[in-house]
Amino acid sequence: MEKDTHLDIYHQMVLIRRVEERATELYQQGKIGGFLHLYIGQEAVSTGLVAARRPQDRIITAYRDHGVALNVGIPATQVLAELLGKATGMSKGKGGSMHMADVERNFWGGHAIVGAHLPIAAGMALADQYSGSNGVTICMFGDGATNIGFFHEALNLSKVWNLPVLWVCENNRYGMGTAVKRASAVDEIRQKANGYGIPNAAVDGMDVMAVRQAAGEALEKIRAGEGPFLLEALTYRFRGHSMGDPERYRDSSEVKKWQENDPIGIYRAYLTAEGLAIEPELDAIENSVEEEVQAAVQFAESSPEPAPEELFTDVYAA
Amino acid sequence: MPRITMRQAISQALWEEMERDERVFIMGEEVGIWGGTYAVTKGFYDHFGEKRVRDTPIAEAAIVGAGIGAAMAGLRPISELMTVNFAFSAMDHIVNEAAKMHYMFGGQMRVPLVIRTVGGGGRQLGATHSQTPDAVFAHFPGLKVVAPGTPYDAKGLLKAAIRSDDPVFFIEHATMYQVRGEVPEEEYLVPIGESKIQRPGRDATIITYSKGLDWSLKAADQLAKEGIEVEVVDLRTLRPLDMEPVVASVQRTNRAVVVEEGWRSYGVGAEVAARIQEEAFDYLDAPVLRVAQKEVPLPYNRTLEQSALPQVADVVRAVKEVL
Known part of the structure; x- marks a missing residue:
């Protein structure tokens, strides 16, 4: 892997972290409404997946979607503008935090109903199979989504039709405030794929290189026509489920322990230990991200509100 | 003008649109080898093949959800729900996904999907298989809901629905497949949204x-x-x-x-x-x-x-x- 690629990956992870931190402030200032699900702690998962994909590979995720949005290259300006409900957001301020997407970048959302995007992902994979594209659809979802029927209908269909889809479960240990053990009959989520004859693997979701490697291997198998694959990324969200989560369901000691496994810290240590980057280079990236996010916040805050007539546009395409 | 049945009119609409546009395909329970539980797709499987006439598991959320995804990705799917009573198992995908996708992402996504289904009572099928919940589906902005009463309208409206860039919920009536009416041999469309x-x-x-x-x-x-x-x-x-x-x-x-x-x-x-x-x-x-x-x-x-x-x-x- 080229050094520039490594530095870009580092940049992406730091960018996600800083955008989420600024979003927290903006939310506390009352400038962001509704829900705000932060990706802090899970950055290695989406970054590793996007680093492994090819341009023809679609990616689709759930409502914790700011990470993917930034990974696929949507400028922080547009992400923050969407959070602020501005006309310059990529969904024109009509989607908000949970509905980020950029079709041009093959990022298909941002879906807010738990598990509902899994059958949709199967349909996208069907379209690629149907039209003879060698693209793979990467579908991310949380551990909580594996308990709803949509997951099971989608996995079954994907195997029956041998669809080119990479199922990625981000197991962050809690569906909202309910621990995996309290909600799922098996706490090793990937075992559920066995019931559908879908090959699967687990990966350290705090290690971006491990995610990239595992996803890359799975994608090539799928691309070769081997059908769906499920990857379970073991990760942890450092913040609450959404804003205003009292976090009564977990000990602060548990959170602290995981924070010692910070995916950005792990990657930074890897880069310096392997001689792929030196500290000043990484510091320079951190500084440039600060400036980038600062400018993005300014852009978003100074962007116009959607025009009143936008209320009635896009209800129908035709 | 030939007088044909509602069944023939709907079948013709599907057949003609599939011949016209390679992106159009049908998926649903028993649409293929069986030929459709109301025999609407009889002969389709042999003519168009299993790629375009796809038997699915009994999994309505997957039938509609996969239709949405395939439509977003550029195909023109027809997701068939054997009866409208089973649409409730796919309700999330109909109202939360299909109906909102275009608006919610600021116009980025299109869902040119037809959900074909059958409603109506009068066949002694009991409470769960006899409903006419059309108004329920008509409640949601973003969805188009069509329910024809003549073979002429059924054919023209279904063809228009397949060519529409929006999701269309197309409700046929279980006791009307034998109803006859005049249907021209030449091609025509009936615009959606006109009484x-x-x-x-x-x-x-x-x-x-x-x-x-x-x-x-x-x-x-x-x-x-x-x-x-x-x-x-x-x-x-x-x-x-x-x-x-x-x-x-x-x-x-x-x-x-x-x-x-x-x-x-x-x-x-x-x-x-x-x-x-x-x-x-x-x-x-x-x-x-x-x-x-x-x-x-x-x-x-x-x-x-x-x-x-x-x-x-x-x-x-x-x-x-x-x-």
């Missing part, structure tokens, strides 16, 4: 659609023998609802009856009656009446079932009441 006067008259207006059209036309024939000429307006599309011919008709007749098969409460009749009083209140000489299903789950017993469903006599009685 139509199916029978002109001066004394009262009946507003109806789907199976209600059949009852209404029969009632109009009976009333004509007594010298009462009713105008019958067929909505054809429930969303977007075209009130213009309805209002124009009521302005001429000053009397209106809405006929539907679904339950009265919160139904199509409730909506149409409200719109008439909003848009033509000064023209009304009588309250708008509704003929609809009794407020019970449909029973199995034939006599009980028929007494819960609207009858031609109910329509005749309602018209006389507003005169």
